[in-house]
Amino acid sequence: MINTLYLPELREMLAQDRKDEMVEFCTAVHPGVTAEFMEGLTASEAWHILQHAEPFRRCEIFGFFTQDKQLEILANEDRNEIAQLIEVMSPDDRVDILDEMDQEIVDELLSLLSHEERRNVLRLREYPDSSAGSVMTTDVAKLDEHLTVSQALAELGHQAEELETIYYLYVVDDKDHLRGVVSAKQLVRSIVTPDRTLEELMEEDVVKVDALEDQESVAQIVARYDLLAIPVVDRQNRMLGIITHDDVIDVVMEEAQEDVQRIGAVNPLEETYLKTPILTLGWKRGIWLIILFFAALLTAFALEHYEARIEQHVWLVMFIPLVISAGGNSGGQSSTLIISSMARDEIKLGDWLKVIRREIAMGLILGSLLGLLGLGAGLFLAPKPLYALIIPITILCVVICGTLSGSLLPLFFRRMGLDPALMSNPFVAGIVDILGIIIYMSVAGAFYNMYPMTAAATG
Amino acid sequence: MINTLYLPELREMLAQDRKDEMVEFCTAVHPGVTAEFMEGLTASEAWHILQHAEPFRRCEIFGFFTQDKQLEILANEDRNEIAQLIEVMSPDDRVDILDEMDQEIVDELLSLLSHEERRNVLRLREYPDSSAGSVMTTDVAKLDEHLTVSQALAELGHQAEELETIYYLYVVDDKDHLRGVVSAKQLVRSIVTPDRTLEELMEEDVVKVDALEDQESVAQIVARYDLLAIPVVDRQNRMLGIITHDDVIDVVMEEAQEDVQRIGAVNPLEETYLKTPILTLGWKRGIWLIILFFAALLTAFALEHYEARIEQHVWLVMFIPLVISAGGNSGGQSSTLIISSMARDEIKLGDWLKVIRREIAMGLILGSLLGLLGLGAGLFLAPKPLYALIIPITILCVVICGTLSGSLLPLFFRRMGLDPALMSNPFVAGIVDILGIIIYMSVAGAFYNMYPMTAAATG
Numbered sequence: 001m002i003n004t005l006y007l008p009e010l011r012e013m014l015a016q017d018r019k020d021e022m023v024e025f026c027t028a029v030h031p032g033v034t035a036e037f038m039e040g041l042t043a044s045e046a047w048h049i050l051q052h053a054e055p056f057r058r059c060e061i062f063g064f065f066t067q068d069k070q071l072e073i074l075a076n077e078d079r080n081e082i083a084q085l086i087e088v089m090s091p092d093d094r095v096d097i098l099d100e101m102d103q104e105i106v107d108e109l110l111s112l113l114s115h116e117e118r119r120n121v122l123r124l125r126e127y128p129d130s131s132a133g134s135v136m137t138t139d140v141a142k143l144d145e146h147l148t149v150s151q152a153l154a155e156l157g158h159q160a161e162e163l164e165t166i167y168y169l170y171v172v173d174d175k176d177h178l179r180g181v182v183s184a185k186q187l188v189r190s191i192v193t194p195d196r197t198l199e200e201l202m203e204e205d206v207v208k209v210d211a212l213e214d215q216e217s218v219a220q221i222v223a224r225y226d227l228l229a230i231p232v233v234d235r236q237n238r239m240l241g242i243i244t245h246d247d248v249i250d251v252v253m254e255e256a257q258e259d260v261q262r263i264g265a266v267n268p269l270e271e272t273y274l275k276t277p278i279l280t281l282g283w284k285r286g287i288w289l290i291i292l293f294f295a296a297l298l299t300a301f302a303l304e305h306y307e308a309r310i311e312q313h314v315w316l317v318m319f320i321p322l323v324i325s326a327g328g329n330s331g332g333q334s335s336t337l338i339i340s341s342m343a344r345d346e347i348k349l350g351d352w353l354k355v356i357r358r359e360i361a362m363g364l365i366l367g368s369l370l371g372l373l374g375l376g377a378g379l380f381l382a383p384k385p386l387y388a389l390i391i392p393i394t395i396l397c398v399v400i401c402g403t404l405s406g407s408l409l410p411l412f413f414r415r416m417g418l419d420p421a422l423m424s425n426p427f428v429a430g431i432v433d434i435l436g437i438i439i440y441m442s443v444a445g446a447f448y449n450m451y452p453m454t455a456a457a458t459g
Numbered sequence: 460m461i462n463t464l465y466l467p468e469l470r471e472m473l474a475q476d477r478k479d480e481m482v483e484f485c486t487a488v489h490p491g492v493t494a495e496f497m498e499g500l501t502a503s504e505a506w507h508i509l510q511h512a513e514p515f516r517r518c519e520i521f522g523f524f525t526q527d528k529q530l531e532i533l534a535n536e537d538r539n540e541i542a543q544l545i546e547v548m549s550p551d552d553r554v555d556i557l558d559e560m561d562q563e564i565v566d567e568l569l570s571l572l573s574h575e576e577r578r579n580v581l582r583l584r585e586y587p588d589s590s591a592g593s594v595m596t597t598d599v600a601k602l603d604e605h606l607t608v609s610q611a612l613a614e615l616g617h618q619a620e621e622l623e624t625i626y627y628l629y630v631v632d633d634k635d636h637l638r639g640v641v642s643a644k645q646l647v648r649s650i651v652t653p654d655r656t657l658e659e660l661m662e663e664d665v666v667k668v669d670a671l672e673d674q675e676s677v678a679q680i681v682a683r684y685d686l687l688a689i690p691v692v693d694r695q696n697r698m699l700g701i702i703t704h705d706d707v708i709d710v711v712m713e714e715a716q717e718d719v720q721r722i723g724a725v726n727p728l729e730e731t732y733l734k735t736p737i738l739t740l741g742w743k744r745g746i747w748l749i750i751l752f753f754a755a756l757l758t759a760f761a762l763e764h765y766e767a768r769i770e771q772h773v774w775l776v777m778f779i780p781l782v783i784s785a786g787g788n789s790g791g792q793s794s795t796l797i798i799s800s801m802a803r804d805e806i807k808l809g810d811w812l813k814v815i816r817r818e819i820a821m822g823l824i825l826g827s828l829l830g831l832l833g834l835g836a837g838l839f840l841a842p843k844p845l846y847a848l849i850i851p852i853t854i855l856c857v858v859i860c861g862t863l864s865g866s867l868l869p870l871f872f873r874r875m876g877l878d879p880a881l882m883s884n885p886f887v888a889g890i891v892d893i894l895g896i897i898i899y900m901s902v903a904g905a906f907y908n909m910y911p912m913t914a915a916a917t918g
Contacts, residue, residue, distance in 0.1 A: 281821065300777040321779065321783055
């Protein structure tokens with residue numbers, strides 16, 4: 001929802017160049033709120049107002065614009081102003097946004113950056129997508145191990161302006177090796193002993209990650225230890241940067257979305273839904289649909305196998321969709337539960353026996369329940385009440401098949417080192433479809449063998 | 460995976476009562492790591508080792524134990540020691556764990572707490588589940604607006620021991636009304652001007668939430684503004700507590716899991732999968748399966764309606780599961796994409812027209828693709844090549860129905876103020892099942908009307 005309340009006033013300020021008011025507007029509230037007030041402005045109007053904020057504040061507000069507006073500003077406004085903005089941006093955000101821009105503009109902007117910042121950008125861009133290195137920021141409070149508490153506080157006061165977070169101070173030796181960590185809280189608590197050194201205060205066993213580690217496992221570590229930030233090191237334990245809590249929340253949200261997409265048999269999108277080109281989307285969906293199509297094709301051949309029986313007892317056809325959807329739905333529930341529990345580490349591979357026992361019990365309960373309903377429907381549609389029994393027996397067996405394959409498949413995928421979320425719901429449905437047909441026709445066959453129909457009762 | 464490396468040594472320390480080593484063990488590494496080293500110990504052994512940590516450290520390590528171990532300790536160890544632990548615990552964690560315990564033990568423990576802490580517990584327990592109040596902590600750095608920078612730093616040094624986080628200092632008036640916020644970073648940067656008051660430094664427009672606000676929207680606000688913590692206030696803007704970043708990550712993970720469960724047609728579980736009683740689980744799954752069963756039952760009546768046509772052309776039966784699974788899978792993909800995009804605010808209700816256009820295009824592309832494959836299968840199984848055309852035409856129409864209902868249903872749910880994740884995949888499958896049957900039989904009927912079969916070619 002665009003906030004239009006302030007738009008006329010903002011435009012008036014801009015037209016009349018009322019500087020003081022624009023400075024006030026840029027500083028009075030949280031930068032995220034300032035950005036929201038400007039949502040209705042054009043990119044160029046917004047950029048002109050931002051010229052009245054200090055560079056750091058400007059960058060903060062800019063960070064809350066939508067990506068489209070950011071890209072429009074970066075592409076169209078004065079290159080020198082933009083380069084200045086990019087210098088101030090935090091290293092991780094700046095790499096993210098540069099990745100979205102035309103290489104030509106990026107090259108031009110890079111040439112306007114200081115040597116040091118340019119090298120920083122180029123180095124960060126090298127890390128593979130979704131690695132710890134690709135989400136870390138290099139603006140980090142690194143302090144020498146020999147500083148005292150009061151020296152450290154003074155040094156922090158200096159550096160704070162440029163740092164994204166000062167809540168952990170990383171203690172390094174002269175070769176940048178990570179030696180320990182002191183939290184801002186510990187430092188503040190130590191004000192009473194201003195001459196102790198960081199070396200004495202620091203915790204040496206630092207929870208840290210390698211730059212090439214996958215971002216999902218980084219997020220899990222941060223969540224596990226309730227950290228505000230986690231340091232990223234190279235193979236030699238040299239401090240490269242940190243990943244901060246806000247990036248972790250983004251990663252958690254992103255990974256949750258990817259999991260949901262995989263469960264629904266879509267290859268995770270790199271862009272948002274609306275921005276993904278239609279053919280890319282078609283490919284990411286089509287590939288799985290084709291696989292599932294061939295799985296479903298097996299049901300056609302299974303049914304062909306039973307053609308004679310079907311021809312004789314056409315009423316059986318009516319329950320085909322019902323039988324396979326009962327199995328597919330209960331199987332989908334099982335796989336959803338198992339996958340989402342494994343994602344949160346609530347179920348481990350070692351629990352497989354417990355899981356199977358529960359799912360068999362579940363299949364019995366749910367199968368009996370649906371079977372009972374199926375019996376009612378069968379009595380209504382079957383040619384003779386006796387044959388109505390085929391339906392509940394089939395449903396019971398199919399639902400148990402569903403819960404079992406729905407729980408075993410994700411466990412199996414995990415065991416094989418694959419992602420358990422991988423298109424599992426439709427995959428389970430595919431397996432249950434074919435099993436459902438076979439079970440249904442076999443039960444029906446057994447019934448008609450035991451209790452052959454008199455010609456008069458042919459349905 | 461249980462870390463067994465240190466177990467023998469830990470047990471030896473305990474047996475020989477080597478105090479210094481146990482003190483060292485409790486303080487040397489991150490409390491989360493200490494807890495991991497103790498995973499293999501019994502609850503009672505772990506508790507005895509913890510007696511060698513300072514109360515605050517003990518509480519931190521305890522917080523990283525599994526919930527089962529925590530509950531075992533709380534229920535069995537010395538009540539006075541336990542009451543001391545609970546006094547130190549952060550108010551939100553302590554309420555969470557007390558909620559899991561027998562009321563009898565809780566009453567006994569509450570009677571051992573100080574008057575103030577007991578009132579705090581009882582008040583926090585009043586907040587409804589999943590409200591901001593239920594996840595907030597009341598240990599928060601509240602400072603008077605008239606304090607100077609140096610006074611504030613000294614005061615913080617005092618309070619820090621007891622506070623969960625000091626990264627935001629909330630400025631209140633003498634009636635506890637929230638007036639503004641100063642970040643620890645700003646305070647540290649202001650060391651150079653020690654006589655400025657907090658009132659001058661503070662940001663007055665504080666992003667805050669009401670105690671009764673839903674935890675999911677709290678998490679979204681925190682993520683939106685990249686906050687480390689958010690203050691919780693009552694209707695009169697009195698400061699009640701804060702919600703910290705680690706609780707936000709937990710909420711985000713919990714809500715993601717609930718969304719996945721809803722998409723898979725399971726009522727979200729309150730406990731983990733393995734801990735949910737089997738009958739509760741049966742109920743949370745069964746209720747939706749029954750609804751979906753009645754939806755599927757409609758397909759049976761639809762098929763009964765076409766019984767004469769099916770009897771005449773039994774080969775059509777073979778493609779029933781294939782046709783409906785093609786629709787169900789493509790519809791499931793659509794609803795999954797739309798739901799997960801809406802959850803991240805990437806799609807808004809106003810985008811409905813764009814979404815529909817994309818999904819029609821998607822349906823055309825995917826339907827043609829699967830239709831082509833279907834034509835191949837049809838040529839193989841149909842009695843005459845001409846009739847094989849029924850299959851691709853049906854698949855094309857069904858897939859378009861699938862993508863359309865898969866995208867419209869979540870949008871419609873959202874429009875009605877319902878949760879779009881609500882059992883949408885199986886629901887979409889249900890709709891597509893019945894439409895699929897009707898389309899299939901209508902297309903087949905039209906074909907056989909236009910090109911009646913010669914008796915010889917009857918399949």
